[in-house]
Amino acid sequence: MFGARCLLRALRFCFSAPCPRHKPSAKLSVRDALRAQNASGERVKVQGWIRSVRSQKEVLFLHVNDGTSLESLQVVADSSFDSRELAFGSSVKVQGQLVKSPSKRQNVELKAEKIEVVGDCDAKDFPLKYKERHPMEYLRQYPHLRCRTNVLGSILRVRSEATAAIHSFFKDNGFVHIHTPIITSNDCEGAGELFQVEPSSKIKVPEENFFNIPAFLTVSGQLHLEVMSGAFTQVFTFGPTFRAENSQSRRHLAEFYMVEAEISFLENLQDLMQVMEGLFKTTTTTVLSNCPEDVELCHKFIAPGQKIRTYAKKQLSNWGADLHTEHEKYLVKHCGNMPVFVINYPLKLKPFYMRDNEDSPQHTVAAVDLLVPGVGELFGGSLREERYHFLEQQLARSGLTEAYQWYLDLRRFGSVPHGGFGMGFERYLQCILGIDNIKDVIPFPRFTHSCLL
Amino acid sequence: MFGARCLLRALRFCFSAPCPRHKPSAKLSVRDALRAQNASGERVKVQGWIRSVRSQKEVLFLHVNDGTSLESLQVVADSSFDSRELAFGSSVKVQGQLVKSPSKRQNVELKAEKIEVVGDCDAKDFPLKYKERHPMEYLRQYPHLRCRTNVLGSILRVRSEATAAIHSFFKDNGFVHIHTPIITSNDCEGAGELFQVEPSSKIKVPEENFFNIPAFLTVSGQLHLEVMSGAFTQVFTFGPTFRAENSQSRRHLAEFYMVEAEISFLENLQDLMQVMEGLFKTTTTTVLSNCPEDVELCHKFIAPGQKIRTYAKKQLSNWGADLHTEHEKYLVKHCGNMPVFVINYPLKLKPFYMRDNEDSPQHTVAAVDLLVPGVGELFGGSLREERYHFLEQQLARSGLTEAYQWYLDLRRFGSVPHGGFGMGFERYLQCILGIDNIKDVIPFPRFTHSCLL
Numbered sequence: 001m002f003g004a005r006c007l008l009r010a011l012r013f014c015f016s017a018p019c020p021r022h023k024p025s026a027k028l029s030v031r032d033a034l035r036a037q038n039a040s041g042e043r044v045k046v047q048g049w050i051r052s053v054r055s056q057k058e059v060l061f062l063h064v065n066d067g068t069s070l071e072s073l074q075v076v077a078d079s080s081f082d083s084r085e086l087a088f089g090s091s092v093k094v095q096g097q098l099v100k101s102p103s104k105r106q107n108v109e110l111k112a113e114k115i116e117v118v119g120d121c122d123a124k125d126f127p128l129k130y131k132e133r134h135p136m137e138y139l140r141q142y143p144h145l146r147c148r149t150n151v152l153g154s155i156l157r158v159r160s161e162a163t164a165a166i167h168s169f170f171k172d173n174g175f176v177h178i179h180t181p182i183i184t185s186n187d188c189e190g191a192g193e194l195f196q197v198e199p200s201s202k203i204k205v206p207e208e209n210f211f212n213i214p215a216f217l218t219v220s221g222q223l224h225l226e227v228m229s230g231a232f233t234q235v236f237t238f239g240p241t242f243r244a245e246n247s248q249s250r251r252h253l254a255e256f257y258m259v260e261a262e263i264s265f266l267e268n269l270q271d272l273m274q275v276m277e278g279l280f281k282t283t284t285t286t287v288l289s290n291c292p293e294d295v296e297l298c299h300k301f302i303a304p305g306q307k308i309r310t311y312a313k314k315q316l317s318n319w320g321a322d323l324h325t326e327h328e329k330y331l332v333k334h335c336g337n338m339p340v341f342v343i344n345y346p347l348k349l350k351p352f353y354m355r356d357n358e359d360s361p362q363h364t365v366a367a368v369d370l371l372v373p374g375v376g377e378l379f380g381g382s383l384r385e386e387r388y389h390f391l392e393q394q395l396a397r398s399g400l401t402e403a404y405q406w407y408l409d410l411r412r413f414g415s416v417p418h419g420g421f422g423m424g425f426e427r428y429l430q431c432i433l434g435i436d437n438i439k440d441v442i443p444f445p446r447f448t449h450s451c452l453l
Numbered sequence: 454m455f456g457a458r459c460l461l462r463a464l465r466f467c468f469s470a471p472c473p474r475h476k477p478s479a480k481l482s483v484r485d486a487l488r489a490q491n492a493s494g495e496r497v498k499v500q501g502w503i504r505s506v507r508s509q510k511e512v513l514f515l516h517v518n519d520g521t522s523l524e525s526l527q528v529v530a531d532s533s534f535d536s537r538e539l540a541f542g543s544s545v546k547v548q549g550q551l552v553k554s555p556s557k558r559q560n561v562e563l564k565a566e567k568i569e570v571v572g573d574c575d576a577k578d579f580p581l582k583y584k585e586r587h588p589m590e591y592l593r594q595y596p597h598l599r600c601r602t603n604v605l606g607s608i609l610r611v612r613s614e615a616t617a618a619i620h621s622f623f624k625d626n627g628f629v630h631i632h633t634p635i636i637t638s639n640d641c642e643g644a645g646e647l648f649q650v651e652p653s654s655k656i657k658v659p660e661e662n663f664f665n666i667p668a669f670l671t672v673s674g675q676l677h678l679e680v681m682s683g684a685f686t687q688v689f690t691f692g693p694t695f696r697a698e699n700s701q702s703r704r705h706l707a708e709f710y711m712v713e714a715e716i717s718f719l720e721n722l723q724d725l726m727q728v729m730e731g732l733f734k735t736t737t738t739t740v741l742s743n744c745p746e747d748v749e750l751c752h753k754f755i756a757p758g759q760k761i762r763t764y765a766k767k768q769l770s771n772w773g774a775d776l777h778t779e780h781e782k783y784l785v786k787h788c789g790n791m792p793v794f795v796i797n798y799p800l801k802l803k804p805f806y807m808r809d810n811e812d813s814p815q816h817t818v819a820a821v822d823l824l825v826p827g828v829g830e831l832f833g834g835s836l837r838e839e840r841y842h843f844l845e846q847q848l849a850r851s852g853l854t855e856a857y858q859w860y861l862d863l864r865r866f867g868s869v870p871h872g873g874f875g876m877g878f879e880r881y882l883q884c885i886l887g888i889d890n891i892k893d894v895i896p897f898p899r900f901t902h903s904c905l906l
Contacts, residue, residue: 029627029686047718048686049867066717067685068627091867093718118718119839119868126866144859145866147684156685160630167620174482174521177613181897182635182670182693183648183708185904193652195636199697200649200669210697210707211904216653217635224897224906231600232520232609233482233501239692240635244652244663254663255636264519265500265546265571386572406597406906413579413598414502414544415572444634444677451638451664453677453859 028098031068039098039108046073046110047093047118049148052130055083062086062115064094070154070293074101077112088130089121089148133301136440143444143452151302154294155441158287159429165286166238166259166425169279175261176232180221180239185213186403193244194219195254217242220422223353223407225262226384229418230410236261238425246448250437251325251376253426255446262420269343269368269383272419276370276379279423284432298433328376339378343368352394353407355383355419368421375431381421386411481551484521492551492561499526499563500546500571502601505583508536515539515568517547523607523746527554530565541583542574542601586754589893596897596905604755607747608894611740612882618739619691619712619878622732628714629685633674633692638666639856646697647672648707670695675873676806676860678715679837682871683863689714691878699901703890704778704829706879708899715873722796722821722836725872729823729832732876737885751886781829792831796821805847806860808836808872821874828884834874839864 026044028036033046048066055061060083063072075094086092093116101109123130127142128149139146146152170177183197195217199210209215221237228235241258259279266272288295332340344364347356354365370379385391388411395401395408429441439445444453479497481489486499501519508514511532516525528547539545546569554562576583580595581602592599599605623630636650648670652663662668674690681688694711712732719725741748785793797817800809807818823832838844841864848854848861882894892898897906 031627047869049684067629089867091869118870119864119866121866144680144862147681153684156631156681157629159632163630163632164620164624167617171617174484176520176610177616178609178896179612179616179693179710181708181899181906183695183899183904184906186906187653195650195663196653197648197650197670200647200667210648210901211899212902213904214653215899215904217650227597227906228600228609228896231502231606240632242636255634257632409597411572413572413574414542416500416544417571443631443681444637446634446636446664446668448663449665451636451666451668453634453637453639453680 029068030064030066030071030073033073033098033110034069034071034106034108036098036108039100041097041099043095043113044098044110045093045095046075048073048091050086050088050090050092050121053083053086053088060086062092062094062112064092064110065153067153067157070150070157070291070297071106074103074106074109075112075115076109077115081112081115085117085120086115087121087123089123089126089128091118091121092116093118136302136437140439140445147443150297152440154291154297155429155433155435156443157291158294158298158433159441159443161287161290162283162425162429163238165283165290166279168286169282170236170261173234173275173278175234175236176228178221178225178228178232178235178237180218180224180237180260182218182240183211183215184218184224185211185215186218186223187214187216195242195244219243220258221260222262222420222422225260225420226353226407226410226418229262229264229420230414230416233264234261248448250439251427251430253438253442253445253447256438256442257425258422259425259428260420260422262418264416264418266383266419267417269366269381269419272381272383272421273341273368273370276368276381276421276423280370280379280428283428287432295433298435302433302435325376328371332371332373332376337373339373340371341368342371350382352391352398352400353382353384355385356390356394366419372431374434375427377424378427378431379421379423381419383417383419386415386417388412388415482521483517483519483524483526486526486551486563487522487524487559487561489551489561492553494550494552496548496566497551497563498546498548499528501526501544503539503541503543503545503574506536506539506541513539515545515547515565517545517563518606520606520610523603523610523744523750524559527556527559527562528565528568529562530568534565534568538570538573539568540574540576542576542579542581544571544574545569546571589755589890593892593898600896603750605893607744607750608882608886608888609896610744611747611751611886612894612896614740614743615736615878615882616691618736618743619732621739622735623689623714626687626728626731628687628689629681631674631678631681631685631688631690633671633677633690633713635671635693636664636668637671637677638664638668639671639676648695648697672696673711673875674713675715675875678713678873679806679860679863679871682715682717682873683867683869686717687714701901703892704880704883706891706895706898706900709891709895710878711875712878712881713873713875715871717869717871719836719872720870722819722834722872725834725836725874726794726821726823729821729834729874729876733823733832733881736881740885748886751888755886755888778829781824785824785826785829790826792826793824794821795824803835805844805851805853806835806837808838809843809847819872825884827887828880830877831880831884832874832876834872836870836872839868839870841865841868 028044048064051065051072052063060077062075065072095114096110096112197215238259345367347363347365350365357364366383372378426438426441481497501517504518504525505516513530515528518525548567549563549565650668691712798820800816800818810817819836821834825831879891879894
């Protein structure tokens with residue numbers, strides 16, 4: 001074995017540049033080219049895909065996009081370049097001078113000296129057509145190409161920014177990141193239908209199960225996070241979760257992402273709601289500040305009803321019956337189309353791990369949901385039952401005592417009051433971008449009857 | 454639907470503090486308490502688990518740990534506190550004054566005014582014994598408790614730091630993060646044995662397959678990343694991957710994490726190796742700087758042979774036959790126990806997507822592996838075949854033409870030279886920490902015959 005410092009030294013003399021785009025050559029991303037201040041004829045090289053071609057008498061205008069921003073770079077070429085080769089969708093390398101643009105539409109443009117077509121694109125066969133705005137349903141048929149449209153480009157850049165912002169929020173607040181397992185032998189949380197996992201038929205092993213016991217895809221990392229909050233106090237996970245539900249809804253997927261957090265020594269829902277809000281606000285502020293054009297595109301073209309409204313309000317409600325989608329919608333609407341925290345649900349409707357409020361005759365648990373307009377439940381959380389005997393009773397009631405001895409152990413050895421929550425990441429994106437269908441905010445949607453690529 | 458700015462405003466007036474640990478109360482994490490400069494009697498509250506108890510004539514010394522650092526906070530209490538209640542493993546809340554410690558072992562200590570036992574811990578039943586250093590094999594039996602030991606605490610804090618550093622490296626270098634799918638219908642990459650996914654037996658649907666086609670757990674996000682590099686130029690993913698291999702090796706798991714990157718307009722292996730090195734160096738530098746004590750603990754107790762050596766060397770080799778573990782080990786040893794890049798493997802040994810070097814009679818592909826001491830293959834990468842006709846031939850040779858029409862499409866519409874790599878995240882941790890068994894660098898290891906919790 002081998003020390004980290006030793007390995008670092010061993011590699012020190014090999015190369016110095018961290019990344020090809022930082023090489024001495026004047027290779028620039030479109031984003032960096034567009035941001036150039038006082039462009040005054042520097043020779044640069046830009047690479048990307050042609051998004052539009054416009055031919056005038058003496059001049060040819062190209063727009064080149066490399067996915068680093070929504071905006072494309074305008075390339076100006078004289079008529080010596082053959083416009084037939086420079087087709088929509090083709091990939092090109094352009095060398096030239098970065099100059100101030102005479103037009104108000106952009107700050108800079110690239111005066112081409114050399115244009116090389118790297119890969120051409122047959123307009124006849126290419127499913128994306130020049131100057132057409134394709135419906136989202138149409139684009140879903142081409143998961144390998146739709147990311148080259150403006151709208152999917154914007155959504156996926158926002159997704160990437162939000163992912164980074166979520167990691168930063170937790171790191172900045174002292175949370176330890178945990179990879180909770182994807183394959184699990186917990187099958188009885190009651191969080192929905194499960195996918196089972198077995199080696200593919202080609203290699204069936206003699207044993208009944210590869211893992212000796214039935215194994216499933218996780219529906220939540222919560223219980224595993226609780227293990228870790230008993231060592232690190234504040235922990236989070238951000239990974240895929242699964243439901244084998246037969247649903248074609250615009251709010252459900254078979255594979256989706258959850259952000260989950262668990263906090264030890266946390267004693268009331270108010271403290272939990274503060275973290276939920278902190279996460280929502282910090283992430284959203286970062287996204288709005290880092291990719292305003294991408295957010296605006298979604299609001300403008302996808303959700304034209306989208307308006308920046310000015311009222312500010314929140315409702316905290318007690319509730320005495322289970323909430324279905326219709327109820328959630330009603331509640332949000334009734335509260336002025338505002339995000340609504342709903343707290344304290346009846347014990348008999350909720351899973352075994354939620355903390356008993358001991359408030360008979362209502363008999364509720366310390367649960368909290370955050371409902372938002374258009375999407376419904378965005379966050380779900382609760383205090384967890386940290387008292388051994390209460391939890392033992394709940395497990396017995398559900399017939400789960402044997403399977404959850406390890407979970408009871410957490411209450412036998414240095415138990416602490418704690419709580420946590422989960423946020424559906426795709427629903428979060430739907431919410432801030434106003435995207436109607438959840439299938440359009442994930443790169444490769446999986447749902448009943450569909451698993452393309 | 455509802456705009457992001459609107460939601461932000463709606464939530465603005467509800468709460469202000471981002472996180473409970475920032476509340477006006479003087480609640481401090483152990484890490485922050487230990488870092489306090491000029492401690493001079495501030496009243497603070499610290500929470501955590503008792504790691505040791507030492508009783509002297511008039512004084513009681515406790516060490517309290519909350520997982521925010523390897524080091525515990527020393528609590529000094531007078532004999533009025535009952536030491537029998539303050540047992541190893543119990544959780545406590547301590548209020549008192551933070552003062553300079555008279556001992557050289559620590560800068561500060563907490564003079565207790567109030568100690569509350571939150572959850573006790575029965576030493577008799579607790580599998581972790583006071584003052585014992587348990588073997589790693591023993592700890593693996595208790596995945597729900599082992600994170601409370603010093604060594605697992607350090608490993609998992611390093612894992613969390615490395616995760617954050619990897620996200621930062623790619624963000625800082627302009628890569629877009631992509632969640633590549635976990636469930637996929639690609640079953641023929643030849644990267645190893647597959648797990649198949651079906652709804653659990655309880656809810657077998659009438660159709661043969663939930664997704665209409667057989668679906669598997671991903672073995673790599675590469676092909677999906679290639680889709681995205683055709684839109685965003687530079688992309689990465691960091692997620693779970695799976696192999697249904699019947700292996701009990703110290704280097705293999707059924708579920709493990711891979712960092713994968715894909716870069717468009719990349720034309721030679723040298724540029725790819727620069728990114729691989731940049732990732733390795735930047736991540737390792739960050740880990741060494743942010744948690745030196747955790748790294749040191751691993752080097753000291755787990756890998757006592759670990760030495761910071763001073764030589765610096767690297768080998769680039771051409772190779773003409775397949776490499777097995779023994780060959781890898783030999784190569785690394787032969788090159789002075791240094792990381793070794795091996796490039797240009799025979800085409801007939803490698804998958805269809807690698808770029809043909811057209812260098813007959815050797816006939817190699819532009820592949821690169823980075824081998825490191827003790828671990829073997831840490832990175833694997835290649836240029837991808839971007840030329841339609843070359844790829845078409847390779848697919849035909851492998852009988853995959855029909856299944857990979859979508860992959861051929863990427864070469865029909867604006868194809869670009871590109872390349873990418875994958876790094877095994879657990880192997881990376883093994884490498885920098887000197888941990889012998891891969892099962893000890895992941896929170897919940899899954900392998901043949903084992904899927905605990």
